[in-house]
Amino acid sequence: MVCCDICKNMGHDFLDMLVFVRIIEAGSLSGAARELDLSLAVVSRRLARLEERLGVRLINRTTRTLAPTEEGAAFHARCARILADLDEAEQEVTQGRDVATGLLRLTSPVAFGQRWLAPLLHDFQALHPRLQIYLDASDTVMNLVESGYDLAIRLGGLSDSSLIARQIAPDYRVICAAPSYLARRGRPHTIEDLAQHDCIIHGRPPMDHWTFADGRTIKVRGTLASNHGALAQSWALQGAGLVLKSMWDVRDDVIAGRLEIVLPNFPLPMTPIHAVYPHSRYAAARVRLCVDYLIERLRREVDALQPDSADAYR
Structure with missing residues (x-):
């Protein structure tokens, strides 16, 4: 009873x-x-x-x-998620686990979301017409459980061990500058040379120490600093100085000759790009299929993004 x-x-x-x-x-x-x-x-x-x-x-x-x-x-937001999960459960029973349906809510950093993620999500949705996608492009790290997001794309280290994390691609970083800056100030040939150059500092907070893969760290200086990497990149394109950026961000500018990589023989540490999601989303086909798709598509780009390929861009 x-x-x-x-x-x-x-x-x-x-x-x-x-x-x-x-x-x-x-x-x-x-x-x-x-x-x-x-x-x-x-x-x-x-x-x-x-x-x-x-x-x-x-x-x-x-x-x-x-x-x-x-x-x-x-x-x-929570009720809509529950109803979408129920709809997907029915779809998985009737159509199998290879169909993504319902609402997929993601969050990612602004620049990566605009440059890479948005076009891929458009292609992914075209493969799954019954899927709806909401992408929140924000440089603020969201609490996925409290905010109701299914999935987050995060660059760098992870701090929340309660989430499931899958590495979807490596993030290679490079130091680069505009040809106009290099013509005016010369090209650094050693890590120590960086101390004599104008360096554009960015981050939250702006990082004025650059660490290399061999463990060496150098304090850099400059008159321009920002909390936003896209602003730092725009200053570099204007010839304001050297900037340390993800190859995902600067690849097109390097290929086009608007920026040139310096110190290619002194690699920077590689940081991973992860897809993270709550344990409660583990069985959702839309999450699993989306992550698999991003891994497949993004890793096709990895070879072209590696700093070792930079000579081919110039």
């Missing part, structure tokens, strides 16, 4: 959740009622029941407008 009561409550809770999600997505109670083929009165009662049970207002509504509260927006 207790089990049956629990099942009944779960059924009511699920319908309340479904109604709430449809209200937000339709933008009105009447729109949700039409989509669900329910009366407006039933939809209104379901929303009131859900708010009463949770003890918070989920939606601010007037006679003309409807908008989720802060709590409502957060609850909607």
